[in-house]
Structures are given as C-alpha cells and as structure tokens.
Amino acid sequence: MLTYLARRLFVMIPTLFMISVLVFVIIQLPPGDFLTTYLNELQAQGEAVDPAKIEFLKRQYGLDQPIYIQYAEWAWGLLQGDLGFSFEYNLPVSDVVGDRLWLSLVLNFSTVIFIYIVSFPIGIYSATRQYSWGDYGFTLLGFLGLAMPNFLFALILLYYANVVFGTSIGGLMDPEYINQGWSLSKMMSVVEHLWAPVVVIGTSGTAAMIRRLRANLLDELGKQYVVTAHAKGLSPTKVLFKYPLRMALNPFIADIGNILPQVVSGSVLVSVVMSLPTTGPMLLTALQSQDMYLAGSFLMFLALLTVVGMFVSDVLLAWLDPRIRLQGGVGN
Amino acid sequence: MISVLNPSMSRIHRAFSGLVMTTGFLAASVLVAPAHAEVPYFEDAVASGSLPAMNDRLPEHPHVIDFAGEGKEIGKYGGEFVTIMGRSKDIRMAVVYGYARLIGYDQDLNLRPDILEALDVNEEGNVFTLHIRKGHKWSDGEPFTAEDFRYYWEDIVNNDELFPVGPPRFLFVGNEPATFEIIDEYTVRYSWSQPNPFFLTELAATRPPFIYRPAHYLKQFHENYRDADALQAMVEERGLRSWAVLHTDIDRPYKLSNIHRPSLEPWLITTEEPSDRFVFVRNPYYHRVDPEGNQLPYIDRMIFNISNAKLVPAKVGAGEVDLQSRILSLKDYTFLKQSEANQNYDVRLWDVGAGAYAALYPNLTCSDPVWREVLRDVRFRRALSLAINRTEINRVMFFGLAQPTNNTVLPKSPLFKPEYRESYTDFDVKAANQLLDTIGLDERNGEGIRLLPDGRPMEIIVETSGENPEHDDMLELIGDSWRQVGIKLFVKGLQREVMRNRAYTGETIMSIFNGIDNGLATPNTAPDEFVPVLQDSLQWPKWGQYYQTDGEAGEAPDMPAAKELMEQYRKWQTSNEAGQKQAWQAILDINSENMFSIGLIGNVPQPVVIDKDMRNVPEKGIHSWEPGAFFGIYRPDTFWWDR
Numbered sequence: 001m002l003t004y005l006a007r008r009l010f011v012m013i014p015t016l017f018m019i020s021v022l023v024f025v026i027i028q029l030p031p032g033d034f035l036t037t038y039l040n041e042l043q044a045q046g047e048a049v050d051p052a053k054i055e056f057l058k059r060q061y062g063l064d065q066p067i068y069i070q071y072a073e074w075a076w077g078l079l080q081g082d083l084g085f086s087f088e089y090n091l092p093v094s095d096v097v098g099d100r101l102w103l104s105l106v107l108n109f110s111t112v113i114f115i116y117i118v119s120f121p122i123g124i125y126s127a128t129r130q131y132s133w134g135d136y137g138f139t140l141l142g143f144l145g146l147a148m149p150n151f152l153f154a155l156i157l158l159y160y161a162n163v164v165f166g167t168s169i170g171g172l173m174d175p176e177y178i179n180q181g182w183s184l185s186k187m188m189s190v191v192e193h194l195w196a197p198v199v200v201i202g203t204s205g206t207a208a209m210i211r212r213l214r215a216n217l218l219d220e221l222g223k224q225y226v227v228t229a230h231a232k233g234l235s236p237t238k239v240l241f242k243y244p245l246r247m248a249l250n251p252f253i254a255d256i257g258n259i260l261p262q263v264v265s266g267s268v269l270v271s272v273v274m275s276l277p278t279t280g281p282m283l284l285t286a287l288q289s290q291d292m293y294l295a296g297s298f299l300m301f302l303a304l305l306t307v308v309g310m311f312v313s314d315v316l317l318a319w320l321d322p323r324i325r326l327q328g329g330v331g332n
Numbered sequence: 333m334i335s336v337l338n339p340s341m342s343r344i345h346r347a348f349s350g351l352v353m354t355t356g357f358l359a360a361s362v363l364v365a366p367a368h369a370e371v372p373y374f375e376d377a378v379a380s381g382s383l384p385a386m387n388d389r390l391p392e393h394p395h396v397i398d399f400a401g402e403g404k405e406i407g408k409y410g411g412e413f414v415t416i417m418g419r420s421k422d423i424r425m426a427v428v429y430g431y432a433r434l435i436g437y438d439q440d441l442n443l444r445p446d447i448l449e450a451l452d453v454n455e456e457g458n459v460f461t462l463h464i465r466k467g468h469k470w471s472d473g474e475p476f477t478a479e480d481f482r483y484y485w486e487d488i489v490n491n492d493e494l495f496p497v498g499p500p501r502f503l504f505v506g507n508e509p510a511t512f513e514i515i516d517e518y519t520v521r522y523s524w525s526q527p528n529p530f531f532l533t534e535l536a537a538t539r540p541p542f543i544y545r546p547a548h549y550l551k552q553f554h555e556n557y558r559d560a561d562a563l564q565a566m567v568e569e570r571g572l573r574s575w576a577v578l579h580t581d582i583d584r585p586y587k588l589s590n591i592h593r594p595s596l597e598p599w600l601i602t603t604e605e606p607s608d609r610f611v612f613v614r615n616p617y618y619h620r621v622d623p624e625g626n627q628l629p630y631i632d633r634m635i636f637n638i639s640n641a642k643l644v645p646a647k648v649g650a651g652e653v654d655l656q657s658r659i660l661s662l663k664d665y666t667f668l669k670q671s672e673a674n675q676n677y678d679v680r681l682w683d684v685g686a687g688a689y690a691a692l693y694p695n696l697t698c699s700d701p702v703w704r705e706v707l708r709d710v711r712f713r714r715a716l717s718l719a720i721n722r723t724e725i726n727r728v729m730f731f732g733l734a735q736p737t738n739n740t741v742l743p744k745s746p747l748f749k750p751e752y753r754e755s756y757t758d759f760d761v762k763a764a765n766q767l768l769d770t771i772g773l774d775e776r777n778g779e780g781i782r783l784l785p786d787g788r789p790m791e792i793i794v795e796t797s798g799e800n801p802e803h804d805d806m807l808e809l810i811g812d813s814w815r816q817v818g819i820k821l822f823v824k825g826l827q828r829e830v831m832r833n834r835a836y837t838g839e840t841i842m843s844i845f846n847g848i849d850n851g852l853a854t855p856n857t858a859p860d861e862f863v864p865v866l867q868d869s870l871q872w873p874k875w876g877q878y879y880q881t882d883g884e885a886g887e888a889p890d891m892p893a894a895k896e897l898m899e900q901y902r903k904w905q906t907s908n909e910a911g912q913k914q915a916w917q918a919i920l921d922i923n924s925e926n927m928f929s930i931g932l933i934g935n936v937p938q939p940v941v942i943d944k945d946m947r948n949v950p951e952k953g954i955h956s957w958e959p960g961a962f963f964g965i966y967r968p969d970t971f972w973w974d975r
Binding site: 036085090098169171175179272274277285 | 420421571581587589603608609611635638640643647650652829
C-alpha cells in the first residue's frame with residue numbers, strides 16, 4: 001500500500017508540470033496580451049490612449065521578454081507559493097483572490113454533499129423498485145436537472161427567490177454584508193443565497209450519479225449471494241446494506257476525482273450567471289482580459305483540485321477494494 | 333491679456349464675472365447669517381474638533397452652482413444611492429459621474445470653470461492662465477495650490493523615469509511642449525507660440541488628464557524628495573520594480589486603486605479592490621455649494637455594487653438600485669417598464685450623444701486591389717447605402733423609437749445640416765441597381781450575384797467584434813436587401829482584438845461597429861473621427877496609422893477627398909473659432925458626399941432608471957460619454973433624497 005501511495009504521489013509531479021506548461025501556453029494563445037486588450041477596451045469607451053505609452057507599460061510589466069522566460073518566472077514563483085502579479089488589479093494574485101477561494105470551496109463542497117445526499121437514496125430507491133412510478137419519477141427529475149441549461153435554471157430560481165422570499169438577486173450575500181466581518185447575520189445571508197446555486201449546479205450532477213448507482217446495484221441485486229441471503233431469512237434492508245450496496249459503492253467513490261472538477265467547472269458558469277463572489281467569474285474576466293498570471297493561478301488551482309481529487313479517490317478505492325492496489329494502481 | 337476673441341472663451345469669462353457677483357453676494361450674506369447649518373454627516377466630527385466647520389473647509393469663493401439656470405431645487409442632506417457596475421474596474425465611473433474638472437461642460441455644453449475660479453485665454457488662443465480658488469483644499473485638508481500643477485509638470489510628466497514618453501500630446505503644439513509658469517501661489521500659466529485648440533476640451537474631458545496632483549502626498553514616493561534608501565525599502569516591500577512603478581501605482585487619479593490618495597472629487601473611495609461592493613463617502617473639502625451656501629454633495633454615500641451584466645436588468649427590476657443607466661439598453665425597456673408598477677422607480681428614455689448607433693465601414697485601405705478599387709468608388713458606397721432598409725431595421729429591432737441616419741453629427745450640434753443625416757438613406761433598390769450598373773458592375777452569375785471586375789462573385793464579408801448581437805441582427809436584414817441588388821453578404825464574428833488587427837493590416841473588406849461617438853461636436857472639439865488620423869477608424873486604418881506614426885507605418889492618404897480632409901484638419905488646428913467652424917463644416921460636407929462610412933441607425937434612446945424619491949435628476953437628458961460624462965454634467969452632487 002505504501003509503495004502504491006508513493007508511486008501515485010510521484011506521478012502527480014510531472015502531471016502538474018505538464019498542466020502548468022499547457023495552462024501557460026493556452027493563456028498566451030489568443031492574439032495580443034493584457035495591454036492590447038486593455039487599450040482596446042479603453043478605446044471602445046471613447047478614451048484615447050497614447051500609443052507610445054504602450055511600450056513603456058510593456059517593459060514595466062515584463063511583457064517584452066520571450067515567453068519561456070515569462071513562464072520560468074511564473075513557474076518558479078508558483079513553487080515558492082508566489083502566485084504572480086495581476087495586471088488588472090495591480091496587486092499580487094494572492095491578494096486579489098482573498099475570500100473567493102474560500103467561498104468557492106464552500107460552494108463546491110456544499111454541492112458535492114448535495115449531489116450525494118440526493119442521488120444516494122434515489123439511486124437505492126429506484127434500483128430496489130425498478131420500473132415503479134417512483135423510479136420513473138425520480139429519474140425524470142434527475143434528467144431534467146441534467147438537461148436544463150444551468151444558466152436558465154439559475155435565472156428562474158433567482159427570479160422566484162426574489163419574488164417569494166425577497167432574496168436579493170445574485171451574489172452569495174446581501175450587498176450590505178460585502179466587505180464586512182463575519183457575523184451570524186452574514187452567515188445566514190450566505191445560507192439564504194447559497195441554496196440556489198447549489199441546487200442548480202447539483203441537479204446537473206445528480207442524474208449521472210443516480211443512474212450509475214442504480215445500474216451497479218441492479219447488477220448486484222440479481223446475484224447468487226443476495227438470493228442466498230434472502231433465502232436464509234435476513235431482513236431485506238439488512239441484506240441490501242450489508243452486501244450489494246457495498247459492492248455498488250465503487251463508482252460513488254471512484255467518482256470523487258471526476259465530480260470535483262466537474263462541479264468546479266460547472267460552478268464557474270453558474271457563478272458568472274449568478275454573480276457569485278467565487279473564483280469563477282474572476283477566472284473568466286481574467287481570461288478575457290488576458291490577465292495571465294491571475295488566470296494561470298486559477299487554472300492551476302483547478303488542476304490541483306482535480307489531481308488531488310483523483311488521488312483521494314484512488315486511495316479510497318485501493319482501500320475499499322484490494323484487487324486494485326494489487327494490480328498496481330491501474331484503475332478498475 | 334484678458335480680452336477674448338472666440339465665443340466659447342468669452343463664455344468662460346461671463347461665467348467668471350458671474351462668479352464674482354455671486355461670491356460677492358455670498359460674502360454679504362455671510363455677514364447677515366454668519367454660519368450655515370453644518371452637514372449632518374460631519375456634525376460629530378466638527379463638534380469634537382477633528383474637522384473644521386463648513387465655512388473653514390470651503391474655499392474662499394466656492395463654486396456656486398446655478399440652480400435656477402439648471403432647473404434644480406435646493407435639497408436636503410443625507411442618504412446614499414446605489415448603482416450597479418459590470419466589473420470592479422468600473423469604479424473609475426466615480427470620476428466620470430463626479431465630474432469635478434478644472435473647467436467643465438454645463439448642461440448646455442458650454443465650458444465653465446469648476447475647480448478653477450477662472451480661466452483666461454488670450455486672443456490667439458495660445459496662452460492659458462489658470463486661477464485657483466484661494467483656500468481650496470484637498471480631501472485631507474491640505475491646500476490645493478500652484479505647487480500641485482508644478483509637481484505634475486516638472487516631477488511627473490517631465491521626469492524621464494516616471495514618464496519616459498514625456499507629457500501627453502495635448503500639452504504639445506506640433507513638436508513644441510508647453511511653457512509652464514507659476515505666476516503666484518494661486519495662478520499658473522500654460523503657453524505655446526501657436527494656438528492649442530486641444531487644451532480646454534482635454535481639461536473638460538470625461539477622462540480628464542489631471543494636470544494637478546497632490547504634491548504634498550506624492551512627494552514621499554518621489555525620488556527627488558525622498559531619501560533613496562527609504563524609498564527603495566518601500567519598493568521592495570511591495571515587490572515592485574522601481575520607485576517609478578511605485579509612484580505610478582500610488583497615484584492613480586482615474587483608476588482609484590489607492591484609497592489614501594487625496595482627491596478633489598465629490599465622493600471619495602473607501603473600498604479597496606478587489607470587492608463586489610464599493611463605497612464612496614462625501615469629501616469634506618469639496619468646492620461646490622448650492623445657492624444658499626450649503627456644501628455639496630447632498631447625498632452622503634455613493635455605492636457601486638458589482639454584478640454580472642446579464643443580471644443587471646433583473647436587479648434593476650427588483651428595485652435594487654436608485655440610479656442606473658449603465659449596462660441597460662433599449663431591449664430591457666419593456667421589462668423595466670413592466671416592473672415599474674411594483675417598484676418605486678421611473679424609467680426615462682434619454683437621448684444619446686453618439687452620432688450613430690451602428691455603421692458599416694468599407695475599408696478603403698484594404699489589401700485586395702480589386703475590392704479596394706471598387707470600395708473607393710463613391711457611387712458604389714452610395715449604392716450600398718441606398719440598398720439598406722433602415723426603416724425596417726428601426727421597426728424590427730428598436731420598436732421604431734430610433735432613427736435612420738448616416739454616421740454624422742446630431743441635430744443638436746451647431747454643425748448640423750439635415751443632408752448630413754439624410755443623404756442616401758432612402759431605401760431605393762432601383763436607384764442602387766442603376767448606380768451599380770453605371771459603374772460597370774453589370775455582369776451577374778447564374779445566382780444573380782454581380783461579378784467583380786476580375787470575375788469573382790461580389791460577396792462582401794462583414795466582420796464584427798462579436799460583442800453586440802444587435803450588429804448580427806442588422807446584418808441579417810441588410811443581407812436580405814443587398815441580395816436584391818446582386819450583392820451577397822456574409823457575417824464573420826471575431827473578437828475585438830482580432831477584428832481590429834485584421835483591419836489594421838488590410839485583410840478586412842468591410843466591418844460593422846459603433847458609429848461616431850461625439851455626435852454633439854462643437855467647432856472647438858477635435859474632428860478626429862471624420863478625418864484619417866486614427867488607426868481605429870475602420871474606414872481608413874492605414875491612413876490613420878500613417879498619421880499616428882508620423883509616416884513610419886501605414887500609407888499616406890492617396891484619395892483626393894482624403895487629402896482635402898487632412899488639409900481641412902490642419903486648418904482647423906490653426907484657426908480661431910470662426911475658422912474652426914468653417915473647417916469642420918468642410919470636413920462634414922466631404923464626409924457626407926463621400927459616405928466614407930455607412931451609418932445605419934441612430935438616436936437609439938437610453939433607458940435611465942431613477943428612484944421616484946430622488947430629486948434634481950433631469951427628466952430628459954443626454955446620455956453620452958464625451959462630452960457629457962453620462963450623469964456627470966447633470967451634477968450628481970446636487971441630487972438629493974426627498975424622503
């Protein structure tokens with residue numbers, strides 16, 4: 001088990017390195033850089049910019065250096081925990097990110113919990129009562145969540161939250177709490193605003209989870225050992241939870257690695273639509289304005305989350321199912 | 333020295349003499365009623381002695397706003413107003429809305445001294461004497477004097493490390509920089525050997541150049557005034573490259589990223605980036621008063637909430653703002669009007685200052701030699717214009733509330749002539765077909781599409797910046813009618829940077845973009861949008877490049893009409909006001925005849941949402957960036973809450 005862990009950990013290093021190169025290249029791919037984008041925007045609003053000033057700014061920001069040197073500086077900074085400098089905010093990236101990382105984690109964590117809480121019972125229910133009305137009903141609900149465009153669902157929820165509960169539209173708290181210290185009423189305001197994005201992002205993830213659990217459980221339920229257990233007079237609930245459910249749990253855990261990035265990237269869109277103070281909208285604007293270190297740091301954060309998620313799920317799986325670690329880390 | 337030739341200058345003088353009169357009146361009234369009621373917001377601070385009383389905070393002669401002339405009523409202090417911005421960098425809108433300028437436009441677009449007590453211009457228009465208000469103070473209570481102008485001129489723009497490119501262009505005439513003199517503590521002078529027509533309008537601009545900086549504050553970050561080691565320590569602590577970067581960083585009068593920087597604006601920023609909510613509080617030393625001598629602004633706090641642009645109409649409809657125009661557009665109008673019933677707000681439609689909402693730009697400097705030849709034929713451009721059904725666009729997309737127009741100045745501009753707006757805007761397929769036939773483009777292929785002289789079918793690819801879906805919709809409609817004259821239209825959506833770069837290099841045949849910005853041009857505003865001097869003008873990017881780079885890149889204008897435009901532009905720069913008007917008129921005449929850009933639709937009204945209890949916001953206004961500063965010229969510091 002230890003060698004397995006060590007190998008898994010070691011593989012993460014080149015992975016992250018490759019990702020960092022890719023991230024940097026992709027951010028640089030669109031034509032122009034932060035300054036040209038910035039100038040275009042100013043000009044669009046009718047503001048004139050002195051063309052001679054551009055060269056000066058380029059030097060000031062180090063944008064006149066070849067790209068590999070820019071990359072090396074950024075990557076070296078990352079290793080030392082320095083996320084680089086945001087052109088747009090004129091601040092170190094770590095200062096810009098602030099509360100957002102934390103609120104992102106709260107949002108994404110809540111969403112993952114929501115997905116599990118919803119899909120676990122529904123999955124079990126619809127497997128044990130296959131082709132019943134309940135099975136069809138819940139499955140339909142799950143598919144609706146999957147099929148409905150997130151932004152549309154978000155807008156509808158926001159509208160009704162405003163009409164019915166008087167919740168302010170968008171954001172993760174009422175505007176007057178922004179920039180204030182944490183207090184009970186601020187927490188309550190966050191909770192009041194949190195449910196809508198959680199439901200929106202969550203519902204799109206539940207359908208897959210329900211179907212997977214249902215299918216796996218159905219496979220197990222027909223097997224000989226279940227029949228035997230029933231025949232021996234064990235209560236149906238006990239049979240279910242003791243044997244087939246445990247076997248069917250495998251994809252639930254294997255999915256941790258997938259669900260994390262899926263939720264995180266899904267939440268970017270929803271966060272933009274709902275104007276949530278998470279990393280998502282900032283990532284998007286950073287990409288648009290080619291604020292490359294800010295965007296790069298966010299992308300690296302997402303990549304790290306994915307890689308760590310994969311690691312956790314691999315470790316859990318190896319612990320749950322010895323066959324996996326005996327095969328030497330190749331997934332089932 | 334103080335005699336004046338050109339009318340706009342004399343307006344400044346009239347304002348000046350008017351000011352002397354009102355301040356005289358003020359002085360008299362001070363004798364009768366010694367002190368005005370203190371601003372409630374500052375009562376505690378004044379009582380405890382941490383802030384001087386109102387009369388000691390105001391300049392000796394504050395700027396008295398002409399309430400009668402502007403149709404405003406005396407207000408009450410207090411409250412806050414909320415508006416929404418799309419991105420946190422939009423906090424610079426506070427400088428726009430605040431609109432405190434050395435000299436600024438009033439509601440009728442006359443230039444009047446504002447921060448300055450007076451401004452004298454000599455007859456030739458080359459010597460400008462600026463008079464600062466005695467006792468005017470920065471928001472930290474330090475005096476605002478000639479030193480602040482000197483600091484900007486000597487220690488900022490003429491410091492090689494801080495400003496390697498030198499002073500901004502409006503402080504040059506030709507290659508000659510301004511001569512800056514300090515007359516006394518409250519008077520400074522800028523002069524050139526030739527007239528400088530850009531100086532005043534630049535000072536009044538929506539994004540002003542800030543030729544004064546808080547010297548007392550900035551000196552601690554400047555090499556000339558600070559011990560090198562101490563400065564270096566500060567630079568290193570912030571992880572910056574040099575003291576110059578630090579100084580630039582600290583001193584951002586427009587970007588407002590430094591909440592400690594003293595300012596002369598009505599409201600001061602108190603929130604640091606990044607945030608989703610920015611709070612601005614009143615400046616205790618602000619220089620404007622109402623006719624009764626009450627210090628402005630009336631409203632204590634201005635709040636910018638940051639929100640995704642797509643949510644803004646919904647948030648406005650839910651009553652979450654007090655004043656909003658930004659991000660809203662005519663397509664939100666019906667929704668806003670519908671929600672008006674449940675909320676305490678009014679939706680008003682303001683006129684816009686842009687000459688046209690959208691226009692087509694045939695690229696006269698495109699690289700394709702055949703297309704270049706065709707596009708440069710004025711009859712071809714006229715035919716294209718005649719084959720556009722602008723009335724249909726107006727009805728389909730703007731509820732008929734907009735107006736078909738060319739890409740030119742608005743009727744409110746003193747330079748306006750009806751033919752500028754109307755020529756070749758009728759929808760006349762027959763005339764267009766005839767024009768195209770007479771040019772010799774009369775061969776068609778099996779589909780009925782005309783052929784170019786080299787035999788290619790006439791397919792025009794119109795490039796868009798991909799930002800405004802309305803542009804695509806318009807092109808859809810235009811494509812239908814162009815089909816009737818044998819021209820095929822394709823739309824190519826790009827990103828703004830890509831679109832511009834393609835136009836610069838001559839790859840673009842035609843593009844669609846916003847129309848000209850300053851539809852309210854006056855004789856003394858620069859006619860840059862109508863002459864080939866800007867690379868960004870999509871109808872002649874290479875000519876603009878040529879002018880902007882002093883001939884190092886791009887191509888010299890080689891069409892007679894373009895040469896004539898440049899000639900008139902030179903005339904405009906060196907003339908007095910009468911000559912400027914003549915030059916402007918000639919420039920507009922040439923543009924109108926030649927249809928260099930093809931305007932589509934204009935006067936698309938701007939919805940402005942205002943809380944019903946907010947006073948002194950005009951019923952009808954002009955919503956324009958330059959000149960106008962959106963709400964700026966209506967002086968948000970005079971808005972107040974009646975509740």
